[in-house]
Amino acid sequence: MGSRETQTLIINMALELFNEHSSGAISTNRVAEACDISKGNLHYHFKTKKEIIQSIFKCISDEMNAGWYQDHLNPTVKHMAEMFARQLLLIHDYRFFYREMPALLRSDPVLLRRYQENRDKRMLALEDYFKELSRVGVMDFKNSESLINSLVVSSWIISDNWLNYIEFKKYEATSEKILEGYEMILDIFRPYFTQTWADVTADSLTAIKGIVDDKGAP
Numbered sequence: 001m002g003s004r005e006t007q008t009l010i011i012n013m014a015l016e017l018f019n020e021h022s023s024g025a026i027s028t029n030r031v032a033e034a035c036d037i038s039k040g041n042l043h044y045h046f047k048t049k050k051e052i053i054q055s056i057f058k059c060i061s062d063e064m065n066a067g068w069y070q071d072h073l074n075p076t077v078k079h080m081a082e083m084f085a086r087q088l089l090l091i092h093d094y095r096f097f098y099r100e101m102p103a104l105l106r107s108d109p110v111l112l113r114r115y116q117e118n119r120d121k122r123m124l125a126l127e128d129y130f131k132e133l134s135r136v137g138v139m140d141f142k143n144s145e146s147l148i149n150s151l152v153v154s155s156w157i158i159s160d161n162w163l164n165y166i167e168f169k170k171y172e173a174t175s176e177k178i179l180e181g182y183e184m185i186l187d188i189f190r191p192y193f194t195q196t197w198a199d200v201t202a203d204s205l206t207a208i209k210g211i212v213d214d215k216g217a218p
Helices: 003-021 028-035 039-045 049-067 077-093 095-107 109-135 145-168 175-192 197-215
Strands: none
Touching (some): 003 028, 003 039, 003 049, 003 095, 028 039, 049 077, 049 095, 049 109, 077 095, 077 109, 077 175, 077 197, 095 109, 095 145, 109 145, 145 175, 175 197
């Protein structure tokens, strides 16, 4: 097995174990055992568990970089809903990171810096997206950049934590529960839509059901 293939195996196996048991419950030795490689081989590629988690976060950033920065080219209610579903599916795939994020970031300055850089980049992109929604007349924010920033932060907090909320309430993460999270975000933006509320909800729910059902509800 080549070096790159071994690294990929370690990252994928660690992600699977972390998602199931938490990163704190899984040692690098356990990851090596699950990969059927020696401890020395694993430590050749990743000296510590922190380095594995940093590489997993790079996978999150790479997925965002692969197609999340063209959203401003599609300023519609439908695409806004698809963006939310896309975010939740990503969070589900890397759910250990979002469950444990405060502790992980506090314990690793390198991870914290990379997370902050990614978050700042995403926030700017989201603000640009909502400015574009305003420009084309889908929403009206009265040319207030501070309002857009506040709304983006509020929606970000909900989307980043919605799956955690579902788990805490012991609900299954069905498409219906995902839709409930988006309806909460829609309520935040409700005063700023220019089209009828019935059209907003119809377009949004159709879009989310489409993307979630296509990829399979978590």
